[in-house]
Amino acid sequence: MFEHIRISFQSIFAHKLRSALTMLGVIIGIAAIIAIVSIIEGQSEALKSSMIGLGNNTINVVYESTDMIRGRGEDHYYYETTSYMAAPPIEEETVEAIRSYPMVNQISLYHESWNTQAYHMTNSSYPQMFGVDETFLELFPIYMVEGRTFRPGEFDSKNQIILISEGARDELFPDGDAVNQLVDLSGIPFRVVGVFSERTEVDWLYGGWSQPKIYVPKGVWPLLEGFDSPTQIAVQATSSDHIQEAGELAAIHLNSDLSPYEMEAAQYTVADMEAIAEEMAEFNRAFALLLGGIASISLLVGGIGVMNIMLVSVTERTREIGIKKALGAKRHVILLQFLTEAVVLTSLGGALGILLGLGGAKVISSFIGMPFIISLPAVIGGLLFSMIVGIIFGFLPSFKASNLQPVDALRYE
Structure with a gap:
């Protein structure tokens, strides 16, 4: 496995510009996802810290009519001023x-x-x-x-x-x-x-x-x-x-x-700020998934680019494949070699995308005054996702390389 990884890096650095352009779609896709998740998480944290405790650990206890309290529980809004309600x-x-x-x-x-x-x-x-x-x-x-x-x-x-x-x-x-x-x-x-x-x-x-x-x-x-x-x-x-x-x-x-009669008309209540903040966080997470799905389109484009370049690489190295097979290399060895190269290529693009996304999120968060939060699940997920892209889009070229006949490969010009 380590030998396959070493050969993969040799092939990538032998064609630096081509490899960089191939990774570009993966880099942009992963960077967009990481930046979106980080900014949404920062916004959720800012809203939560501002709403839960109003920014300074404070909560408001309000004297409200029972009609208004019931209406809020039934998802209706009753606007009723409390100023004219007699209160003890x-x-x-x-x-x-x-x-x-x-x-x-x-x-x-x-x-x-x-x-x-x-x-x-x-x-x-x-x-x-x-x-x-x-x-x-x-x-x-x-x-x-x-x-x-x-x-x-x-x-x-x-x-x-x-x-x-x-x-x-x-x-x-x-x-x-x-x-x-x-x-x-x-x-x-x-x-x-x-x-x-x-x-x-x-x-x-x-x-x-x-x-x-x-x-x-x-x-x-x-x-x-x-x-x-x-x-x-x-x-x-x-x-x-x-x-x-x-x-x-x-x-x-x-x-x-308050007497029972007074409580029938109005009473003191306190809003569940944690539930409100959690609802807003849920909305932000759903919004992040939507934007992340849009950003994933660039990953799809990047994956197609990886498949294209790997097919080109298989064509360029047909004689090399023929020599290895003539010397006894098994099909699974050839398959694993090219599949490893595709995974290394997309993983490298994913790592660069993570760094770019975190840097962009840091700049944007500083500019708009929100806390900068690194989402570890998003970072790990982004790296794993880039590896999966390499496996999916690198399998067809790798399978093609492993199925080449030694005689045909050696005759290839």
Whole structure:
């Protein structure tokens, strides 16, 4: 076997350009498959790390109507705002009980509304509004582009100040000058103290969808939505392994404070982020198979090229085959020699394709800001697949060589 491999390399390097052109289809096919799988795996990992824990081991516990919960279970979507659903206040003992669990690192109690209309002179907007505490901005950092953020003492105060996103600024202040301007919310004037970047971590709460947002201090929220506005909870786990468990424990504690009548109308729920992320990963894997199937066409073309060159090689070495057979070489020896050469040729192309694919995936991942992941099964599978291509498309030329008659081979010119 080692002698066959040595002879194969001699034949390949004796015709370098021809061998390189023959391997080109295999190299391109394997490189495309490896790059596609690596990029898809990196994208899946990025989505998983962003969705599971919203990028920082945090999960949202939401107060929702039971109709909305049932509808989600039946694959129907009920849009129902929770801002007008009366919710009992969350007891401090419940918060401390949740915070006491070893897997819970931090908790934020905040409010949310989709219904408040914001006015500035003749311009208006329907932003997504949040009544935030200091911990909320620690769990979901914002990136200020103008002005300042809330100061520590302002979160629990009645100061009528707000932070607006770039999208809200563009709708309310087309001229761009927003800081220190007044915005009317539910008939109450609020002063803009800062503008933050449109895309923030909190967007992952809504599937990465971004819309204009306004943040108000939690202490002034009752002026806008009343004292019975439901409180949402963001729970940060100590590690990514405990995110779902921490969220479910928080929901259980919060629901234990509700009466049976209250739970018939609404209750605290937590989304199964791991299941959502796994569904997205499954979709990405199916997409990778589709693209990989398309890329495999180039492998088919490369295999045909290998068969063609091996037939040419058999023709060129007819006298060599005749001499070996005249000296006693068996049919299976000749068959194995040429089959080994085809496998070595495609395996070498597969190895070069793997290196090219990994290099391309590394460049693309760095350019688009995704993690670079080397898929070991794809690498091993790509190499094995290239060897199988060599066996399949090299068998016919090898079989032809092994069936040559010594007399006819020796007479060949």
